[in-house]
Amino acid sequence: MAIVPIIWGDDMAPFDSVTARLILLLAETGSIGRAAEREGIASSAVSRRVSDLESRLGVVLFDRSAQGVKLTTAGQAYAEGCRAVLRSIADLDAVMAEFGSGQRGSLRLACTSSALTGRLPELLAKYAAAHPGIVLDIQEMGAAKGLVALDEGRADIAIVSDNYDFTRFEVRPFEDDRVWVLAPPDHPLAASIQPRKDILFETVIDHAIVGIHHAGSLDRLVGDAAKKAGKPLIENVRVESFPALVRMVEADFGVGFLRSTSLHLLAGTDLVCAPLAEPWALRQLLVARRKSSPLSAAMKSFIALCNDTYSPSV
Template identity: 55%
Template sequence: MTVPSFDPVTARLVLALARDGSIARTAQTERIAPSAVSRRIAELEGRLGVVLFDRSAQGVRLTTAGNAYAETARIILQQIEDLDVLMSGFSAGRAGRLRLACTSSALSGLLPERLALFAQTYPGVTLDIREMYGTAALSALSDAEVDLAVLTDNHDFSPYEVLPVSSDDVWVIAAPDHPLAPRLAGGRPIPFADVVGHEMVGFHHSGALDRLLSDAAARAGQSMGERVNVETMSSLVRMVEAGFGIGFLRGTGLHLLGGTDVLGAPLAEDWARRSMVVAMRKMPFRSHAVTNFLGLLRDTPAPGADAKVSKRRI
């Protein structure tokens, strides 16, 4: 029996499809046609003589054989990427690429300014930035699809090395005529128990912040009184400003309150004190692009949320 040759492109599609659970979603993230995803997977299954995915109306899921293929493919792709990095180390040039998976919170904070500074300092480095949820960002990191993942610290980082970037505490915000407004006006930390009973504007179901708040409410024996749900932080601020309820923002998103009358204060609990971090695979060597970017992050620390908002309207 002839063993099929390893195809890195198709292997990455298998890992992306396993992560996304949907051909349509993978086609969107990988920027190819859904039919091309289906065709490549079917061709690979034909060459291997096994079924890699169970298909259903709810999406796709790896079979036992698919799990075995994915685990081995992940190791091979990591080795390929490590070889590329090792070879790039023999070049002293300033060219290269930097691939990042970032959450929306990261891209709404000070990361864009740091990336702009990096691009200005190293114009020969190509930036490839992907916006995705935290769990997907770590999966892309494990699959060697990206060099770094930028996300909040409420994940399991034991397989990775982590560099703290900035404070990213959870804040509650409300319109100036909201019953909570007098409490928020001082900017002092407020207990979660004092805000959980109010109607809120929801953001990103299944996102890290949504899970964090839902878990906290469950521990308190309550549920979040969600009135409407939006997909972007800027929309959340506008709906809060219009009086649809309170909202929750990470510290990296507080700049969105500029020019509004919206009031805000950080939550008082320890679980609400978060940090934005950069995660990377544990490697004996790194590319010049990654090393230089990490050095830039270390040299330009971001102020914490408490440095952005004082005892005043935001």
């Protein structure tokens, strides 16, 4: 009996996961150049893949302009389908791993910088010692990107700040992470900062501040609080990291805000600090996972360790 090879026509082309990931990357970056750079391929190759896909599907997936590319309505539907398929592929890999010996596997974590400067490193060391066959893949990223990584199946667990939409996720507390204000010792606000005593946000808001990481969780918290107070933030300068924020406050560019997990950065400085008194400043880091994702043995043991070692602040 002769074996007839299957030839895919334009109307029967198989799903291409590489192109699917490119579509999602273009949707995220809004730029063919940046997407090509991230993937380490030529911009022309990215354009050709997208054009070939649009030709095969008979729809336009992206609006193109001098400012970049943006998903059309059809493109949004296709991107969501890509996410669903890639999630299913990632989930299948996780399920297949459970058929192994049970002694080996992997755990992919998306973690904010706040998590990695708090108790997480010590917890990961404890986990690694107890599970030497589990390969840890730890990625540092902002909370919003961490939740996207969960959605797209690129992470099993995310440890993120609590001021996001967690409708699609299962969450539990990981670490309490209060917001503090810090100032140089000769700053006018310093006289209002007393050891172990809360300070009101309204006492702080009239002073110039050093901003941190635009659209990050801490930036959103402080910005929302200022809007509710009906006062604009006086931002002298903006930085992208907490060590840089501490240095700029030291240089008297303004007061700053830090989470309690980052207070160790004040070691060796003469800065004064105090926790904010308002309820919105009493935050938490959360352990999040996608509700529909398979709960692997590696995930179960890590979540159990997080639960056993979590100690709420009094």
